[in-house]
Amino acid sequence: MNIKLPKEIAEQAEIIAEYARQEGLDFYPTIFEMLSSEQMSQVAAYCGFPKRYPHWRFGMEYERLRKQHRYGLGRIYEMVINNDPCYAYLLADNMFVDHKTVMAHVYAHCDFFKHNVWFSKTNRSMIDEMANHATRVRRYIERHGIERVEQFIETLLSLENLIDAHSVFVRRNPQLEPKSQPAVNHTREAARYPAKGYMDRYINPPDVMTAERTRLREEAAQDSGRFPAEPVRDVLLFLLENAPIEDWEADILSMIREEMYYFAPQGQTKIMNEGWASYWHSTLMTRYILNDDELIDYCEHHSGTLATSPGRLNPYKLGIELLRDIELRWNTGRYGPEFDACDDMAVRRVWGKEKIPKERVIGRGSPGREKIFQVRAVYNDVTFLDEFLTPEFVEAQNLYHYRYDPNTQRMVVVNRDFDKIKSQLLFALANHGQPYIFVTDGNFRNRGELYLTHRHAGADIDIKYALETLKNIHHIWKRPVHLNARIDDEPILFSYDGEQSTQQHIDERVDAPAHDF
Amino acid sequence: MILQINNDHQRFRKIVKGRIRKDLRKFLTRSELIGREGKKYISIPVRGIDMPHFRYGDNNDAGVGTGDGKPGDAVQGSGAGAGGTEEGKHILEVDISLEELAEILGEELQLPRIKPRGKHRISAERDRYSGIRQAGPESLRHFKRTFKRALRRQIMSGFYNPDRPTIIFERRDKVYRSWKTILKPQSNAVLIYMMDISGSMGDEQKELVRLEAFWIDAWLRRNYQGIESRYIVHDVRAGEVDRETFFRIREDGGTRISSAYKLARALIEHNYSPEEWNIYLFHFSDGDNSSESDSRECCSLLTENLLPNLNLFGYCQVASAYGSGNFINVLHEQLGDQETIITSRVNTKDDIYDSIKTFFSAGK
Numbered sequence: 077m078n079i080k081l082p083k084e085i086a087e088q089a090e091i092i093a094e095y096a097r098q099e100g101l102d103f104y105p106t107i108f109e110m111l112s113s114e115q116m117s118q119v120a121a122y123c124g125f126p127k128r129y130p131h132w133r134f135g136m137e138y139e140r141l142r143k144q145h146r147y148g149l150g151r152i153y154e155m156v157i158n159n160d161p162c163y164a165y166l167l168a169d170n171m172f173v174d175h176k177t178v179m180a181h182v183y184a185h186c187d188f189f190k191h192n193v194w195f196s197k198t199n200r201s202m203i204d205e206m207a208n209h210a211t212r213v214r215r216y217i218e219r220h221g222i223e224r225v226e227q228f229i230e231t232l233l234s235l236e237n238l239i240d241a242h243s244v245f246v247r248r249n250p251q252l253e254p255k256s257q258p259a260v261n262h263t264r265e266a267a268r269y270p271a272k273g274y275m276d277r278y279i280n281p282p283d284v285m286t287a288e289r290t291r292l293r294e295e296a297a298q299d300s301g302r303f304p305a306e307p308v309r310d311v312l313l314f315l316l317e318n319a320p321i322e323d324w325e326a327d328i329l330s331m332i333r334e335e336m337y338y339f340a341p342q343g344q345t346k347i348m349n350e351g352w353a354s355y356w357h358s359t360l361m362t363r364y365i366l367n368d369d370e371l372i373d374y375c376e377h378h379s380g381t382l383a384t385s386p387g388r389l390n391p392y393k394l395g396i397e398l399l400r401d402i403e404l405r406w407n408t409g410r411y412g413p414e415f416d417a418c419d420d421m422a423v424r425r426v427w428g429k430e431k432i433p434k435e436r437v438i439g440r441g442s443p444g445r446e447k448i449f450q451v452r453a454v455y456n457d458v459t460f461l462d463e464f465l466t467p468e469f470v471e472a473q474n475l476y477h478y479r480y481d482p483n484t485q486r487m488v489v490v491n492r493d494f495d496k497i498k499s500q501l502l503f504a505l506a507n508h509g510q511p512y513i514f515v516t517d518g519n520f521r522n523r524g525e526l527y528l529t530h531r532h533a534g535a536d537i538d539i540k541y542a543l544e545t546l547k548n549i550h551h552i553w554k555r556p557v558h559l560n561a562r563i564d565d566e567p568i569l570f571s572y573d574g575e576q577s578t579q580q581h582i583d584e585r586v587d588a589p590a591h592d593f
Numbered sequence: 594m595i596l597q598i599n600n601d602h603q604r605f606r607k608i609v610k611g612r613i614r615k616d617l618r619k620f621l622t623r624s625e626l627i628g629r630e631g632k633k634y635i636s637i638p639v640r641g642i643d644m645p646h647f648r649y650g651d652n653n654d655a656g657v658g659t660g661d662g663k664p665g666d667a668v669q670g671s672g673a674g675a676g677g678t679e680e681g682k683h684i685l686e687v688d689i690s691l692e693e694l695a696e697i698l699g700e701e702l703q704l705p706r707i708k709p710r711g712k713h714r715i716s717a718e719r720d721r722y723s724g725i726r727q728a729g730p731e732s733l734r735h736f737k738r739t740f741k742r743a744l745r746r747q748i749m750s751g752f753y754n755p756d757r758p759t760i761i762f763e764r765r766d767k768v769y770r771s772w773k774t775i776l777k778p779q780s781n782a783v784l785i786y787m788m789d790i791s792g793s794m795g796d797e798q799k800e801l802v803r804l805e806a807f808w809i810d811a812w813l814r815r816n817y818q819g820i821e822s823r824y825i826v827h828d829v830r831a832g833e834v835d836r837e838t839f840f841r842i843r844e845d846g847g848t849r850i851s852s853a854y855k856l857a858r859a860l861i862e863h864n865y866s867p868e869e870w871n872i873y874l875f876h877f878s879d880g881d882n883s884s885e886s887d888s889r890e891c892c893s894l895l896t897e898n899l900l901p902n903l904n905l906f907g908y909c910q911v912a913s914a915y916g917s918g919n920f921i922n923v924l925h926e927q928l929g930d931q932e933t934i935i936t937s938r939v940n941t942k943d944d945i946y947d948s949i950k951t952f953f954s955a956g957k
Binding site for chain 1: 597598600601602603604605606607608644645646647648649650655656657658659660661662663664665666667668686687
């Protein structure tokens, strides 16, 4: 079914891998497959996996990609799966030089998958796991009918972003927790200061002690009734453990959740990952691999990948430029308190210039190179930008901050203020640009109703979508569901009880959930 | 690697069709569809196929861009209503063939498939060149086969020289195409549209007629292999026009409906024998005829000459600001008991749905 990998490409793959290893990249074994553009659309619709569970959403994606390709609106040059071994696909009708670029690019991705800490908890046999999921879902379809299963999956897909990408790093096993934690007042006895008998009623006045005792008792009563004990970010997990769903439904829910956790790091490191891969294909191609006659085509495609357009940030471009900036800064020593304290722009601009050797590119072993290897291991997009974005960089990249202007109904440039740009970038990246939703009460009003809260971080949620999503949660929870969200600075409670959606202003007449922000 | 994307794709198409079915009433009123009927496929934007998520609202649109620009400059590439461009992502355009659309129309309106009238079923003879024989006229010589036979013979007999590969046919090399005659049941249909173009039929009315005619056409094409359309316009006189003119033309003056019916009668008599053709006659008017006597004449024309030969006579009366709109009542009174006559009123675009349903629910 696939086109056999031509011999000269297989040979090139070996050569490129060798150069990449020389430069310090370390990756899983990588298997390249060659696909026609039609097959590429198919594989891309499955996010790169040869087998996924049957669902029309993939058919929709396929239709979109195929059309996009047919009208020349975009082509997929490369696709790589985080797996051991890594699988990567090459587009058959690409030029030879494109294949070489893509392979160099892919090896860097594989290195990133292997070494970036955010990927450390992902399943490295995901190809098998996905096929496994497909088999399980297919079995449920045979038993329960395609309509029911498909419908249930559709409901879940509407909730699939309600996970907590950081939770995989949280160790919940109590035995592993440090012992030195302050002892919790388990006895719920009012604290009594040591005092001699005759002084006791002055040091620990009886009325204060009584009040304290009542307070503790009330707190205890409240605590024991709190469900969940803490606000829960991982709404899917909460539903999995507590919603009245059938076994097969729970199984599908756990699969979807698992897949989302698998994909989460790719969302968290888009800029870094693409930046890293672009950095390396550029380095490897220009230094080792490129033939003279391939230069023009390489340049055209490389610059196409890194092209910027107003109003849209290209993660490839931002990533590679920031990595190069870091490399330069660490090679020239433009960091640390001494550099930060210098406010003479002229001096800053030439800081450490003498350290740059004559040949333009500094290779392995330079402090800059070591720094970016370290960066690729421990940062994600949020921390990457938070740490390394500098005013100089923002200026050099010609970045600006834009906003929707209701008067002209257009996006207009607001300014080029560094702080504003940085906070806007971080906002867009935090939680993958999606709102933070918590389960704050699983037994709201003591009637088994589900209470969700949107933790407002500067932007309102989309009401229309929220109401539809609530309906889908209701499908699973089967009791009324509520969402507390701030709209135009007003706290609003959106509810769906299975028949109708309502919204009301939250004031003291509305019951409070178990947890509040 | 075997991919099952085709299954998923099929499921998706099915869901899209379901979505279209749900919104069919809306689609019936969309005039953009018209004019694309020459094409096999129509792109239909399908809304609401995306999954709802908790997401930020569009009023929070802001971001970081790159490039030149002073504060206050519009970001290039974001047209008016950037909220709108954002919206665009959620609308998916799906290609669907007109045939499929008609199929959906039929299912949704529960239109029975039209059975061509029994005695009019004719068999067309068609010759298909599917066979081979040893003798025949040179014009039917099967060159490729002949060449191959000659080549084979020459190689076998040692005459073939790869350096000078000349092939010479002999009589026995030659093979000819031959035909088989296939009898194919065929049902032909002719649609005759008649429209009142007197002063009282404004642009709005014509738009209604266009839409209605489009869907009538779509449905009947679904049911017949060969279909012909003829167009008649009339005020006090009637004349045949082409399709373009039919929907564009505007005249002033009075109305004499009988003129159109007479012309239709003549058309049928000369070109479409009822033995061979399924005949559909549709008349669009605002129902304002010039005189009572003409209305009576129309009725007698219908009963005596037209109705016996027709599958269906559909009278569609569009609302007009002028005129009495009395003709539909006359038809009801005089010919209410005739089976082949069906009337409907279309006042707004929304009525088209029900009108189509009325016309074809009998399955004629």
